[in-house]
Amino acid sequence: MTDTKTGVAGTGATSAGLLRIQEVAAQIGTTPRSVRYWEELGLLTPAARSEGDYRLYDTTDVERLRFIKALRDDAGFSLAEIAQLLEDEAARERGHAAYHATTDPGERLRILGDRAVRFEHQIDMLRSKVERLQTMVDETEARLSRTRAKIADLTVDAGAAAGSEPGR
Amino acid sequence: MTDTKTGVAGTGATSAGLLRIQEVAAQIGTTPRSVRYWEELGLLTPAARSEGDYRLYDTTDVERLRFIKALRDDAGFSLAEIAQLLEDEAARERGHAAYHATTDPGERLRILGDRAVRFEHQIDMLRSKVERLQTMVDETEARLSRTRAKIADLTVDAGAAAGSEPGR
């Protein structure tokens, strides 16, 4: 029962922990077409290809795809904006390779510093969106409060006497 | 200098506090075309037309348009979703008229209750989006922390001796 992905034919991934496009698409809740399109826009690179040129994805790819989807669905960023944010991520990945390529502590510190700056940038973008959204929530809650106040007034009026018009 | 909107010809609005499409568009930061399109989708109704069929907007219209824009830009909702949320708002407006049309406290309570429910619905939608966004912020912050920890380690290493590889 742990084998949800195999379906009918194929073990899913050739032999390693690599998945084919349909499976990753299903895992993150999208379609193979979208994943290919995202790749076409430079949002990710399949990490590997099979003998017959099948796209093969590893866990970091899946994470990345999930992040993309979240940025699109939850944050409402356009793929172009996401491309900006992931240009950062891509640089980070390349930085990861460079990081292990060097032993120079100074170089490593520079790479890590860059990475931190990129994260801070992402956080800023997300936070500003959270704040604006929160403002909308607050405003709507204020309206709700006013409506509830009116309801309370009316309820009291109904319970007691029917005098003059209250908040008008 | 307080007359930013008039431009060259016209007082902007015929005589009352009503504005023409270009001015409201400018005020909320969009184009007349978009405003007309939003109207076409049923997101709002111009509230008034001039003698020559010019669209005329009042302050509540502007508020509504601002809300629409915020939902689109900040919350990232599609116009279709906004239409859903504003179907509520539209009902609210109609409810407003109905509210003043009746004197029956029971009827008024029902109308206010409906309004409150609509607001709650809107708040729920916005809040769930805030939460998902906040999760993304948290995750990114976690990564930032880890990166900073690495930096600290490296800095200590550099300041002291170069022993074995730390967190690896």
Add this chain to the structure above:
DNA sequence: CCGTACTTTCACGTAAACGGCAAGGTTGCG
């Protein structure tokens, strides 16, 4: 080795959300 399901690239189709233009009517200062 065979059949079926999955995958590839190419290409065209589409819904959403407008942009832009045309042809004609409106406003309103001068």
Add this chain to the structure above:
DNA sequence: CGCAACCTTGCCGTTTACGTGAAAGTACGG
């Protein structure tokens, strides 16, 4: 009343983010 600037309703064009085949290759259990 004249004319510049703005508005109206079409209507077609464009960008984004995919959907949907078509034609051909691949993976693999039987």
